[in-house]
Amino acid sequence: MLPNAKIVPIRDQIADQLRSDIISGELAPGDKLNEQALATRFGVSRGPIRDVILRLTKEGLLVTRNNVGASVAEMLSAELQQLMIDLRRRIESHAFRMVISKLNEEDFEALDYILAQFSEAFYEENYTEVTKADIEFHKYLMDRAGGADLVNLWYPIVMRMRMNYKRIGTPQDGVREHQAIIDALRAKDTRGALKALKANIR
Amino acid sequence: MLPNAKIVPIRDQIADQLRSDIISGELAPGDKLNEQALATRFGVSRGPIRDVILRLTKEGLLVTRNNVGASVAEMLSAELQQLMIDLRRRIESHAFRMVISKLNEEDFEALDYILAQFSEAFYEENYTEVTKADIEFHKYLMDRAGGADLVNLWYPIVMRMRMNYKRIGTPQDGVREHQAIIDALRAKDTRGALKALKANIR
DNA sequence: TGATTGTACATTGTTGACAACTGGTCTAGG
DNA sequence: CCTAGACCAGTTGTCAACAATGTACAATCA
Numbered sequence A, B: 001m002l003p004n005a006k007i008v009p010i011r012d013q014i015a016d017q018l019r020s021d022i023i024s025g026e027l028a029p030g031d032k033l034n035e036q037a038l039a040t041r042f043g044v045s046r047g048p049i050r051d052v053i054l055r056l057t058k059e060g061l062l063v064t065r066n067n068v069g070a071s072v073a074e075m076l077s078a079e080l081q082q083l084m085i086d087l088r089r090r091i092e093s094h095a096f097r098m099v100i101s102k103l104n105e106e107d108f109e110a111l112d113y114i115l116a117q118f119s120e121a122f123y124e125e126n127y128t129e130v131t132k133a134d135i136e137f138h139k140y141l142m143d144r145a146g147g148a149d150l151v152n153l154w155y156p157i158v159m160r161m162r163m164n165y166k167r168i169g170t171p172q173d174g175v176r177e178h179q180a181i182i183d184a185l186r187a188k189d190t191r192g193a194l195k196a197l198k199a200n201i202r
Numbered sequence C: 001t002g003a004t005t006g007t008a009c010a011t012t013g014t015t016g017a018c019a020a021c022t023g024g025t026c027t028a029g030g
Numbered sequence D: 001c002c003t004a005g006a007c008c009a010g011t012t013g014t015c016a017a018c019a020a021t022g023t024a025c026a027a028t029c030a
Helices: A010-024 A035-042 A046-058 A080-103 A105-123 A127-165 A174-186 A192-200 B009-024 B035-042 B046-058 B078-102 B105-123 B128-161 B173-186 B188-198
Strands: A062-065 A069-072 B064-065 B068-073
Touching: A010 A035, A010 A046, A010 A127, A035 A046, A035 B188, A046 A062, A046 A069, A046 B035, A046 B046, A062 B128, A080 A127, A080 A192, A080 B078, A105 A127, A105 A174, A105 B009, A174 A192, A174 B173, B009 B128, B035 B046, B035 B105, B035 B173, B046 B064, B046 B068, B046 B128, B078 B128, B105 B128, B128 B173, B173 B188
Parallel strands: none
Antiparallel strands: A062 A069, B064 B068
16 A cells, blocks of 8 residues: 555645644734635635634634634633643543553554654744644544544644643653653553653643 | 523524434434535525534534535444543533632522423423533533633533433433532532532433 | 714625535446 | 446535625714
């Protein structure tokens, strides 16, 4: 089987772009999104744009009012932010326990590859890409553990957490933390993996 | 301020209807949804229908494949179902602690009213309405505790849980359980409220 | 002067037609 | 009889025009 480049729907690309804009701070909380403007920017009609806006609204990145439009969501209260972190830890811990026994060499290759991208983006100081690789890393494991159901549950929480990272400078330990997770998973060391995970999510 | 009847957008009504259909089992897992058919059924064009489908997909009730369409999601594995219950308990517990000090008499009147609807629906054996009232009860408290942010996080989890209740017959204790929650909240008895909550979510 | 009503503009919500894609069926060739 | 390819019906994806709603500003009146 050839590693055929997978085709990505326009709609998904637009969603990705807007997510990046929000997480990177390009779009600040409270900023209003104009459907027509976005349609022009991406060279499509308003239909797909509405889809994307609806999607991001459901992910909690945007807030929409009837007949008024969408704007970037405000930051979470410290209280809710803490709850998000707690929930994310629980979900990923659960996933680790489910997945650790069925990870094979192919999986580790994929994880290594993602981590390499993470590292590369980090040294290029491209923090938007760093964030995407970071999310991709965890997402891979979530998908492997519980499939689309689990990812759908997990994704909005991560997005909402990420949005609130005002200091974009990820500590240099990012790579090391993820490497520690991979190592522990490879060694089937559940305890170590959970510990490394807990250190990574904060 | 008069208790003005709130106006509900068509889109929301359609979403509600489909959610009911799914939770009640009218639409079984795997059933395919046809946009045109739904549009005709609700007397609107396909646009709003697509919105609704996208929304329910994000809530986890439907699964959508590109260029193929949407169908009702399959039941969760026992593993994930257990995770959902755990997460929901944590979220609502957290919310209780946040909200218990700021609940006033007006809130309790609202909760009493919802519980009355619950009870009525129960004795009429209208379990779809029972479920809706049940959700409404908890939703009221979630909204009061953490606003839209918290509700958006919580809602998909509840929906996904509800979908998997195959035995639709809620035990007769439903009313009692919710009454116990109200009583404990009224007495500012955090410990008792959390206990009653834990008994109710399962 | 301050609040209120009327009006124009900008933006979202909705629609129906058209384009692109999927899955299955039929046919020709081996 | 079986497979490969082309075709076809049905469905989803996209678009541009139209209708409905909300917001902001200006004119009016107390």
